[in-house]
Amino acid sequence: MNDVTTPAYTTDAFFALEDRWLETAPGELTHYHELGEGTPILFLHGSGTGVTAAANWWLNLPALSTLGRCIAIDSIGYGQTVVADGTVYGIREWVRHAVRVLDALGIEKTWIVGNSLGGWLAFQFSIDFPERLLGIVSMGTGGAALTGALKGHSSPTLTQEGIRQTLEMFVVDKSLVTDELVSLRYQSALNDTASDRLAAVVAARDRDRIELPLDMDVLSSLDVPVLLIHGVQDIVIPVSRTWELLSVLPNADAHIFSQCGHWSQVERAEEFNAVITQYLRSRGVGA
Numbered sequence: 001m002n003d004v005t006t007p008a009y010t011t012d013a014f015f016a017l018e019d020r021w022l023e024t025a026p027g028e029l030t031h032y033h034e035l036g037e038g039t040p041i042l043f044l045h046g047s048g049t050g051v052t053a054a055a056n057w058w059l060n061l062p063a064l065s066t067l068g069r070c071i072a073i074d075s076i077g078y079g080q081t082v083v084a085d086g087t088v089y090g091i092r093e094w095v096r097h098a099v100r101v102l103d104a105l106g107i108e109k110t111w112i113v114g115n116s117l118g119g120w121l122a123f124q125f126s127i128d129f130p131e132r133l134l135g136i137v138s139m140g141t142g143g144a145a146l147t148g149a150l151k152g153h154s155s156p157t158l159t160q161e162g163i164r165q166t167l168e169m170f171v172v173d174k175s176l177v178t179d180e181l182v183s184l185r186y187q188s189a190l191n192d193t194a195s196d197r198l199a200a201v202v203a204a205r206d207r208d209r210i211e212l213p214l215d216m217d218v219l220s221s222l223d224v225p226v227l228l229i230h231g232v233q234d235i236v237i238p239v240s241r242t243w244e245l246l247s248v249l250p251n252a253d254a255h256i257f258s259q260c261g262h263w264s265q266v267e268r269a270e271e272f273n274a275v276i277t278q279y280l281r282s283r284g285v286g287a
Contacts, residue, residue: 015058027084036065040110043072044118050185052079059269067286089204170263226252231260
């Protein structure tokens with residue numbers, strides 16, 4: 001691999017997470033956070049404006065790292081991950097990037113915890129690389145039809161007010177969208193070339209909603225455990241998405257949070273962590 005210069009970047013102290021960097025392909029340097037030891041658990045973030053691994057998982061990684069080796073990455077096109085010239089984006093490309101991370105870390109099989117786009121990626125991962133998967137936890141699974149609030153999510157406005165409006169779509173309790181959090185997401189969206197690549201990333205995601213929907217016939221034979229989590233008041237991905245998947249997946253359970261939107265891992269963080277801890281422990285993780 002070619003040497004890639006590590007950016008002079010430190011994740012804001014607000015998130016209390018240490019930065020790590022990993023060369024995952026020539027010209028590609030993946031930014032990630034890692035806590036804990038044992039069974040690998042790969043965390044894949046969603047796709048809101050200014051999203052990063054830290055901004056998705058800062059309330060969850062410390063608690064869940066008691067179970068296993070938690071690895072939260074900035075997917076290509078997001079956050080601080082450095083991409084090679086000519087990098088293309090899309091569901092399969094994001095999945096392949098996740099596999100490159102696993103390969104570079106010497107991890108053969110992993111659990112995946114995915115939020116929104118990350119949940120969509122988890123299931124595409126299960127289709128493309130089933131031999132690498134131990135199980136899935138997916139919240140507000142992405143890939144649903146582009147309707148309602150999701151159309152607004154598809155046309156993000158790169159201003160602090162635009163980011164505030166996006167984050168407020170994610171929660172019932174709007175007080176969680178603090179000035180500090182909005183500012184941090186805005187600064188992340190402006191970092192390096194993020195503002196330039198935003199349109200390409202969003203276009204690739206929404207293209208694959210039509211061109212690469214999840215193959216439900218393949219998923220009907222998925223033989224790993226799956227936990228689906230959803231907020232009843234999720235206006236970005238309606239809770240019907242979880243019912244759709246439950247009707248197909250042979251080994252899926254579900255936990256539905258009342259008075260909760262799209263950001264269950266933030267809005268109901270303590271209960272969210274407890275639900276996942278119980279689920280993973282019951283399946284031998286952290287034993």
